[in-house]
Amino acid sequence: xxxxxxxxARPVLQxxxxxxHYGSKIAVADISFEVAAGEIVGLLGPNGAxxxxxxxxxxxxxxxxxxxxxxxxxxxxxxxxxxLSATNFAAVYAPLPGNLTVEQNLRIFGLIYGVRPLxxxxxxxxxxxxxxxxxDTRCGVLSSGEQTRVCLAKALLNQPRLLLLDEPTASLxxxxxxxxxxxxxRIAREQGGGILxxxxxxxxxxxxxxRVLILSQGRVLLQGDxxxxxxxHGAASLEDLFVRLARDPGAxxxxxxxxx
Ligand SMILES: Nc1ncnc2c1ncn2[C@@H]1O[C@H](COP(=O)(O)OP(=O)(O)OP(=O)(O)O)[C@@H](O)[C@H]1O
Numbered sequence: 001x002x003x004x005x006x007x008x009a010r011p012v013l014q015x016x017x018x019x020x021h022y023g024s025k026i027a028v029a030d031i032s033f034e035v036a037a038g039e040i041v042g043l044l045g046p047n048g049a050x051x052x053x054x055x056x057x058x059x060x061x062x063x064x065x066x067x068x069x070x071x072x073x074x075x076x077x078x079x080x081x082x083x084l085s086a087t088n089f090a091a092v093y094a095p096l097p098g099n100l101t102v103e104q105n106l107r108i109f110g111l112i113y114g115v116r117p118l119x120x121x122x123x124x125x126x127x128x129x130x131x132x133x134x135x136d137t138r139c140g141v142l143s144s145g146e147q148t149r150v151c152l153a154k155a156l157l158n159q160p161r162l163l164l165l166d167e168p169t170a171s172l173x174x175x176x177x178x179x180x181x182x183x184x185x186r187i188a189r190e191q192g193g194g195i196l197x198x199x200x201x202x203x204x205x206x207x208x209x210x211r212v213l214i215l216s217q218g219r220v221l222l223q224g225d226x227x228x229x230x231x232x233h234g235a236a237s238l239e240d241l242f243v244r245l246a247r248d249p250g251a252x253x254x255x256x257x258x259x260x
Contacts, residue, residue, distance in 0.1 A: 010073050011036050012086075012161045012194035013058065018067030020053050020218075027053040029218040030067070035162065035194035040185070042205045042226060043198045045215030046246040051198050054215070055164055058196070060084055072161045085113070090155040091166035095147055098140025102131055102150050105139055106157065113158035125153040129183070145176035152180070156187065163187070165197045169204060181208050202226075202239040214242065216249040 013035040020028040028050040035041045043051050056062040058069055060076045060083070069076040074083035096105040103122060110118040126132045129149040134142060139150055148168060155163060168184065169177035185208060188195050199205050205212055206226045213223045222229060222245070226238055233252060235241035244251050 009037075012072055013196065014068075014070040015054070015058070016068045016070075018054070018057060018064045018069060020050075020057060020062065020065050027218055028057070028064075031215070031218070031220050032067075033213055033220060033223065035196055037161070037194055038188055038192050039210050040188050040195040040197055040208055042209035042212035043196055043215065044200075044202075044205060044212055044242065046242075049215040050218040051215060052166070053218075055089075055166055055196070055198065058162075058164060059087065059089055085158065086161040087164065088155040088158055088160035088162075089164040089166070090148075090151040090168055091164075092144075092148070092151075092168075092170050093166070094151075096139045096150060096154060099138060101136050101138055102126070102142075102153075103135045105150065106154060109154050110157050115157050121157060125156060128156075129153045144171045145173065145180075148172060148176075148180060152183065156191075159191065159193075161193045163193055163195045165195060167198055167200070169199070169201065177204070184208065202237070202242060206238055212238075214245055216245055219249075221245055221249055222252055 011034040016032050017030050018028060019030050031054065043054065045051050053062065057064050058076065060080055063077060071083040072086040074086070076083045100108070106122045106125065107118065110122060115121050126135055129152060131149055131153060134146060139147060142150065165184065169180050172180060181204065184195065197209060209226050211223060212226045212229065214221050222233065224232065230236065230238045230241045233241055235244060
């Protein structure tokens with residue numbers, strides 16, 4: 001796959017023929033995909049499929065064994081600073097330092113990202129995520145839903161072109177999860193960045209994602225519109241398709257009735 005550097009309508013993320021192995025273990029095997037501006041792409045797959053490895057390579061935390069990753073046209077390994085300044089990330093397993101207040105956390109990350117004017121940006125994000133009342137509260141004492149909102153506020157500080165969200169609604173109650181989904185959809189629509197979203201919640205994925213990639217054993221098995229992919233492959237729902245592929249990664253074709 002040849003990557004393009006054209007400035008017009010350039011995807012915010014281009015992953016081309018990326019491969020990652022740990023010793024003899026192949027975690028990601030030659031995957032290629034793109035995320036367009038304003039698009040929410042779901043990265044799905046059973047446990048061990050290679051989702052976190054993929055995200056860590058996009059974030060430059062892990063180096064791909066082969067292949068190339070461009071963020072907003074910049075190579076993650078060779079133009080690291082430019083690529084990563086256009087990126088941000090939120091995940092439940094990466095909480096913010098709990099001994100710092102909400103505002104202190106946003107200030108520190110804002111300084112790291114070189115955000116200006118920082119106070120105005122912090123105030124806007126506190127307002128946007130309904131966090132004004134928690135400005136001086138230590139993050140460690142916040143509820144899961146409140147912490148998720150702070151993590152999202154942190155992830156938007158630098159107005160990223162590419163936002164990586166690893167199970168952003170895991171551990172949230174249904175009402176809070178719905179609010180967060182709406183917020184994220186609005187961000188994609190209004191700010192025009194692309195979002196790569198991992199989730200094990202297929203209903204959520206159908207609701208939020210414009211496109212999904214289903215990974216298994218480090219490969220992209222299927223991709224398409226989450227609202228039509230199941231019927232295109234003879235499954236009753238996205239969840240049924242997921243379960244079928246998790247049990248048998250070769251079972252991508254529509255199932256036929258016996259004797260048909
Ligand atoms: N540092 C490592 N050394 C060896 N194997 C690893 C390492 N990190 C991940 N793996 C293996 O690579 C494969 C992909 O792991 P990865 O964490 O990317 O999966 P995942 O899709 O994120 O799974 P989950 O949904 O369970 O989080 C797994 O088989 C895992 O055991």
